[in-house]
Amino acid sequence: MSRTILITGATSGFGAAAVERFLADGWRVVATGRRAERLQQLVERHGETRLHAAAFDIRDADAMQAALDAIPDAFRGIDVLVNNAGLALGTAPAQRADLAQWRQMIDTNVTALVALTHALLPSLIERRGAIINISSIAGVYPYPGGNVYGGTKAFVSQFSLGLRSDLHGTGVRVTAIEPGMAETEFTLVRTGGDRAASDTLYTGAQPMTAEDIAGVIHYVATLPPHLNINRLELMPVSQSFAGFQVHRDPG
Ligand code: NDP
Ligand code: 8X3
Numbered sequence: 001m002s003r004t005i006l007i008t009g010a011t012s013g014f015g016a017a018a019v020e021r022f023l024a025d026g027w028r029v030v031a032t033g034r035r036a037e038r039l040q041q042l043v044e045r046h047g048e049t050r051l052h053a054a055a056f057d058i059r060d061a062d063a064m065q066a067a068l069d070a071i072p073d074a075f076r077g078i079d080v081l082v083n084n085a086g087l088a089l090g091t092a093p094a095q096r097a098d099l100a101q102w103r104q105m106i107d108t109n110v111t112a113l114v115a116l117t118h119a120l121l122p123s124l125i126e127r128r129g130a131i132i133n134i135s136s137i138a139g140v141y142p143y144p145g146g147n148v149y150g151g152t153k154a155f156v157s158q159f160s161l162g163l164r165s166d167l168h169g170t171g172v173r174v175t176a177i178e179p180g181m182a183e184t185e186f187t188l189v190r191t192g193g194d195r196a197a198s199d200t201l202y203t204g205a206q207p208m209t210a211e212d213i214a215g216v217i218h219y220v221a222t223l224p225p226h227l228n229i230n231r232l233e234l235m236p237v238s239q240s241f242a243g244f245q246v247h248r249d250p251g
Contacts, residue, residue: 006030006078009085011038013184017214023229030075035213058112060084068119079129080221081120083113088190089111091145102148109152128171133160135176157231173228180235205238
């Protein structure tokens with residue numbers, strides 16, 4: 001029997017690659033994001049038999065509810081929720097950061113993720129489904145300029161573990177995937193469209209690809225139902241850890 005997956009942030013990067021991966025494997029896919037034209041291109045490529053596209057800003061609670069209400073019957077029983085939509089904005093230290101950017105990251109990465117999860121929990125419980133939350137190494141290891149972005153991802157990982165506790169006995173699986181550097185539009189968004197900064201970060205580093213992460217999401221979603229990966233941290237081989245920084249007074 002074909003299963004149904006709802007993937008947020010399906011217009012780019014991990015989410016777009018995951019849509020392709022699950023459609024190729026015969027799943028029904030509900031794909032969401034703000035950029036309606038990209039979702040429309042997906043529909044034109046794949047048709048509407050196994051793909052339903054819903055364009056809305058995930059921070060808009062009413063728009064989210066309207067989109068959920070408008071899901072066609074064939075796509076209503078969501079088996080897997082992939083909370084992927086998210087972003088980092090800026091790399092400035094906290095003392096120079098833009099509060100509006102902090103709010104946008106919290107509203108998108110935390111508040112919207114929580115709201116969508118809450119809305120879909122009844123269906124997920126009924127179907128003994130799965131929740132796959134896209135967290136980040138930024139939620140595990142702090143780095144300069146990661147401040148609120150890292151905080152939102154720490155929330156995502158800890159919320160995932162908390163969900164596991166609450167969903168004990170329901171059969172619902174919950175996983176936080178915590179990727180390191182992967183080349184998507186992530187850095188373009190973070191830098192406000194600075195293509196050179198994005199290229200500089202990724203050039204020569206062999207970062208992970210969106211398809212790498214989509215493969216991991218698919219792996220997690222198709223594990224035997226008795227098996228739960230709680231958190232899964234991954235990096236490109238080229239990325240590892242640096243030491244602590246020490247400030248010394250000039251004397
Ligand atoms: P992209 O920028 O390529 O994709 C982000 C997706 O999120 C887009 O589809 C975007 O859609 C969607 N999105 C952002 N804001 C909103 C919003 N307000 N409403 C609806 N959708 C929204 O980045 P990635 O694919 O890399 O990022 C996916 C997830 O992975 C994010 O949560 C990110 O934090 C996380 N991550 C990324 C890593 C990386 O190195 N790339 C590493 C670790 C984690 P649209 O703009 O159309 O609304
Ligand atoms: C994205 C990974 O290290 O750029 O979440 O914050 S990092």
